[in-house]
Amino acid sequence: MTLLKLNGAAHPFNPGTTVADLVTAVTGRALLGTGQAADGGRLGVAVARNAGIVPRSQWAHNVVAENDDIEIVTAVQGG
Amino acid sequence: MTELLTGTDPLVIDGVTLGSRLIMGTGGAPSLSGLGAALLASGTGLTTVAMRRYSTPGQGAGQGAGGTAGTNLFELLLANNIRVLPNTAGCFTAREAVMTAELAREALETDWVKLEVIADEHTLLPDAVELVDATEQLVNKGFKVFAYTNDDPVLALRLEQLGAVAVMPLGAPIGTGLGILNPHNIELIVSRASVPVVLDAGIGTASDAALAMELGCDAVLLATAVTRAQDPIRMAQAFKHAVIGGRLAAQAGRIPKRRHALASSAMDGRPDL
Numbered sequence: 001m002t003l004l005k006l007n008g009a010a011h012p013f014n015p016g017t018t019v020a021d022l023v024t025a026v027t028g029r030a031l032l033g034t035g036q037a038a039d040g041g042r043l044g045v046a047v048a049r050n051a052g053i054v055p056r057s058q059w060a061h062n063v064v065a066e067n068d069d070i071e072i073v074t075a076v077q078g079g
Numbered sequence: 080m081t082e083l084l085t086g087t088d089p090l091v092i093d094g095v096t097l098g099s100r101l102i103m104g105t106g107g108a109p110s111l112s113g114l115g116a117a118l119l120a121s122g123t124g125l126t127t128v129a130m131r132r133y134s135t136p137g138q139g140a141g142q143g144a145g146g147t148a149g150t151n152l153f154e155l156l157l158a159n160n161i162r163v164l165p166n167t168a169g170c171f172t173a174r175e176a177v178m179t180a181e182l183a184r185e186a187l188e189t190d191w192v193k194l195e196v197i198a199d200e201h202t203l204l205p206d207a208v209e210l211v212d213a214t215e216q217l218v219n220k221g222f223k224v225f226a227y228t229n230d231d232p233v234l235a236l237r238l239e240q241l242g243a244v245a246v247m248p249l250g251a252p253i254g255t256g257l258g259i260l261n262p263h264n265i266e267l268i269v270s271r272a273s274v275p276v277v278l279d280a281g282i283g284t285a286s287d288a289a290l291a292m293e294l295g296c297d298a299v300l301l302a303t304a305v306t307r308a309q310d311p312i313r314m315a316q317a318f319k320h321a322v323i324g325g326r327l328a329a330q331a332g333r334i335p336k337r338r339h340a341l342a343s344s345a346m347d348g349r350p351d352l
Contacts, residue, residue, distance in 0.1 A: 007132040026133050044153040045133060046186035053181050071132065073182050075153045077105040077114065078129025079166035079193060079302060 004068040013064060019047050020059035026072050035059040045074050088326075090298050092275050093191070093223045093244040095162075098124040100292070101322045102164070102277060104302025105152065107254075108311070115155050117305050121315035126156055127164045127193055127300070130183050153187065164225065166193040171206070173213035180217055192217065193247070195227040203253040205229050211237060218242035227279055230264040232271065239274050246272060247300060250291065251281025254303045258287040262294055269295035285314075285321035292325025293333070 001012045006022060013022075020031050023045060030038040035056030037043045047054045048071040054062050064070065090097045103123040108114035118126060156163050165183030170176040173196060180192040196213050198206040205228050217224050218241060226243040228234055235246045248268050251257035258281060259265060269276050278291035279300040288299045299322055308314035 007134070042153065042157060042188075044186050046130075046182040046184075048178070048182060051178065053178075053185055056185060071182075073130045073186060074133045075128035075163065075165065075183075075187060076131045077108055077111075077152055078131075079104040079106055079127030079164075079168050079195070 002066050004064055004066060004070060006070050007072055011070075017064050018060055019049065019054050019062040019064060019070070022064065022070060023047060023059060023072060031059065033060045045072060047072050088330075090275065092225075097162070097298075098122070099319070099322070100298040100326055101288070101318055102126070102298055102300040103305065103315075104166075104300060105306070106168075106302045107306035109306075111151055111155065113311060114152075114306065115159070117311040117315040118155075118161060119159060120312045120319070121305065122319045123161060125162045125164050127166045127302070128152060128156070128187075129166055129168045130179050130186065162191075163187050163189060164191050164193050165189065166227075167195045167213075168197075170196050171198070171209070172196065173209045173216060176209070176213040177216050177220070180222055181220070184222070190221055191223045191225065191244075193225045193227060194243075205249070207231070207234055210234075211241065214238055214241045214243055225277070230261050230268070232264055232267040235268045235276075236271055239272060243274060245275045245277055245297075247277040247279035249280040250278050250287065253280045255281055256283030256304060257281050258283050259290055259294070262290065265291070265294045265296065282318075285317040288318050289321040289325035289328070292322055293329050295329055298322075 003010045003012055024031055027045060032038050050069050090100050099122045101121055101123050102125045103118055103121050104127045105114055165187055167176040167179040170179055176194060176196045183192060184190055194213055196206050196209040197203050210228060214224050214226055224243045225245045225247055226238040227247045228238055230248040235248055238246050248265060250259040275297035277298045277300050278296040282288055282301040282304045291299050305311050305315045305318060
């Protein structure tokens with residue numbers, strides 16, 4: 001099975017999986033092609049792939065690869 | 080009259096008018112609902128958040144905020160019209176801080192960032208070298224940097240010259256509640272700054288915030304003093320009034336300190352008793 005690292009944990013994925021798919025898997029929210037939440041709300045999420053930002057607009061086209069290091073972050077209490 | 084009642088001639092940072100001179104942090108609150116109530120009680124218009132991994136509910140405790148709570152925090156701020164100020168808390172290097180700021184800009188759609196680059200977990204004091212480096216990089220990338228800094232007048236001025244939109248000297252180390260340990264330095268920073276000065280960190284109780292404003296600071300940023308108070312809502316109200324009181328006092332112009340007493344009642348016309 002092909003694995004990548006998602007928020008620090010091993011995560012199996014199928015060929016052709018995009019960053020958008022991973023965001024939906026983690027947040028439970030469907031996305032539009034633009035990377036906006038389909039429910040119309042603000043998603044408040046950003047993605048780094050191998051220590052580089054993947055802009056929201058590219059999520060739907062950005063196909064992940066084996067051993068990728070994906071971080072999906074959001075705002076939490078702090079500061 | 081309205082100004083006198085609220086005590087708030089508006090605070091303007093980066094061209095944005097904020098209704099309150101109290102900036103709140105969100106760290107240390109045991110529950111999101113309690114935090115929301117405290118934020119509303121404080122009257123704040125700007126609140127910091129940290130950027131962390133999105134954790135699916137039920138998995139990994141993480142920040143105690145959890146994934147859903149994290150998302151709700153953002154929604155809570157949006158719903159209450161409180162502007163969000165992402166921070167780079169937990170970053171030890173300029174590289175990490177710049178990356179965190181970029182993630183925050185992407186996630187929260189703001190180019191404002193509270194830049195925090197700490198030297199070590201024991202003191203949580205800013206690392207001046209990394210801070211300067213990160214400020215320069217972030218300004219070049221178009222960020223509006225709120226620089227959390229030591230109470231060092233030289234460094235504060237340097238950060239302003241690098242393009243920070245606000246400088247945020249600490250009163251005392253984060254979470255200590257020791258108040259303002261070097262009021263003279265804070266006064267010196269204020270006297271030379273041409274960007275807003277926000278007293279950040281170390282505030283323990285309302286009088287500390289009032290003092291910060293009396294020293295000439297433009298705003299106060301605090302979290303722990305409210306979120307870990309026994310009654311956070313009441314403490315949030317206390318800070319709201321303290322900041323207003325301190326601002327009014329700073330504008331009103333205090334009397335000079337004297338070594339000897341000065342009667343306020345005239346001696347003339349005193350009856351011969």
